[in-house]
Amino acid sequence: MSYLYELDKIAISVKSHRLLKQLLNENPKLEEIMFGAKNETEALIGVKNWVLEILKDNTAAIKYYENGISSSVSFQQLDWADIAVIRILDYVDNAGREFIDLNLRGELAISNPIKLIWLAVNKGTGGAKPDFFEDMVHLFRQLMDKDERQTHSKEKLNQWMSRFPSGLDPRIIKLREENRDRILNIIIDKIDEGEINDSKYRFEPSLSRDEKLETALQWWQESAFHLRFAIRSADLLNEMLGYSLDPDTMQILHKAEKEGMPFFVNPYYLSLLHVRVPYFAIGADLAIRHYVVYSRQLVEEFGQINAWEKEDVVEPGKPNAAGWFLPSHHNVHRRYPEVAILIPDNMGRACGGLCASCQRMYDFQNGYLNFNLNKLKPEETWPQKLKTLLDYFKNDSQLRDILITGGDALMSGDKSLKHLFDAIYDMAKTKREENETRPDDQKYAEIVRVRLGTRLPVYLPQRITDKLAEILREFKEKASEVGIKQFVIQTHFESPLEITPATKEAVAKLISSGWTITNQHVYTTAASRRGHNLKLRQVLNEIGVLPYYTFSVKGYMENYYNFAPNARAVQESIEEKVLGKIPEEKLDKIKHLPETAENMIENIKQIKEEADIPFLAADRNVLNLPGVGKSLTFRVIGITRYGRRILQFEHDATRVHSPIIEKLGKIVIIESKSISEYLKQLEEIGEEISEYSGLYGYSIGETEARIPIYEYPEQDYKITKELTNLEIPVDRGEIVSVDN
């Protein structure tokens, strides 16, 4: 506590003073309240009375302020200024609340913006930073109707979208060929010099240089080659990128190595990075680059990263944070009643690369995960263990959906995958048979959906072979007979530049097997540039992939660099995604797309043409909450001295949760980056900041509705209400909230 009060004595900087002056000049009423108040309490009361007066006859806004999403009002019906009033009132109502800030390794943060303004006005103290005052200037402009809600013409949105080429652009394809040859020539040199000795990938001594390149080009088609030659050190990464990384970046990467952070960038994925920057696509590859090149904050936090997904922390014999008992520590993850994740004990624990903002950095820092691919072969005991794990699905009253991931589900070899599919088939069949003996309203949910979580169409499209497609097709045919109806490959594209001819071919093979492919996009700073996500959705549709989620970046300060504030996710969904808004009457047609999944490309095209939209905006923008559920239903209830916003979330009311959410209360998150810092970062990567005007105003979010294609199929029997494998402690307390 005393530490926090000490901060009140800190003098504000010259820049903060200037912004404060601007704030008061623009808002004489605020100035009057601040100078008139003898202390912070009077300042709070003064501001509250002032804004309540503005709100007086505005029934809709009052309802929303008091009841949020439970009111009959949607925040999109509110005036732009109403949103500012609600934020100010929330600031007042939550004044003085303390929060554990996991961005600052558990330091206490306190929110009291009105007090900070009062201190700054009357004493020149409070320690509030310029980013805090920037946010305040925008807040009061919004209140005074000097800041308008933005809408954009179709032409403008199309223009933004056209800034980002896809990897199918012939000019990009040519550049990637150059990149590929550069990388292969380095590998050839290393083999010739004896620096690399491999029993499989080596040359006959008689081969000329051209013949070696020919041979290496054939290797390029094999997934094993890319895994074998994946780059595992900073210096090699730089060498492969033609020594184009600057000294500051190299210093960070060397530090990362020292801290034990793994590097794993396969040659194919590396070839997607521009070394010779094309004039028509300057900065277009940043969403890829920022997934490969670690940031200073990530390296500094490595070793101190806090687990975001609290329900992944499992103690034997105890339920997880969502209340579920699990059959094993590391193989089953569960948040919801209907679905659980299965992580096999084999290569499936690894990925084709390591995404810089991956939540699993937490496990890498603890040494639990690694890229020792040779050690990830399944052990002899695996078949028995798998049976035990799948028995958990069979004997659970509500589980109907099994998501196989890792790592990456397709990192498992064909044999392992086939074995896994056989085991799932047996389990689903037995679960169905056992149901026959149960009375109607006591039946267990049968398995209706199988999903594979994989980024290999992006990281390693060479892995998607005809043989793999055949295995997938066979499983679908067989499993359909035991009631499984939905076969989904859930992938993770970040950028339209990741969609290359190789990727397109890989996706076509997956589609030919009759599986539906959906995408989970992570909304990093570079991926949050105006138009980037629009283009990604468009090109995904063109190759037959449906957008599923746009996820805000999870995590704390380790992901500072890639984090785009949730305000931007709301802005994107309202101002940009609207370009692909699916008309109501098309939803049913989309729902039936998986029935002819083999024709996905043509069917999506037809719907787009009929609806006259450039893509199907089938995804929802959400944050995976650090506890249970996904949501973008929030209100900004506070702000730190650094201008970092404090968001209070509610659960997504449209899906079934563990009953524990009733005990959890609201979830509070302190963002790792202020809006102002985010905008500066965008400027640094070449964005025109005026294009983002209005961003500060998005202090309320509401989770979008899920489209019916993502619903479970209806069943013709009644599932029991009993929840097995669940224990809700009498008083669980606030296990995920960081509210102190």
Ligand code: SF4
């Ligand atoms: S593919 Fe997924 S699990 Fe693998 S590193 Fe990337 S984000 Fe993490």
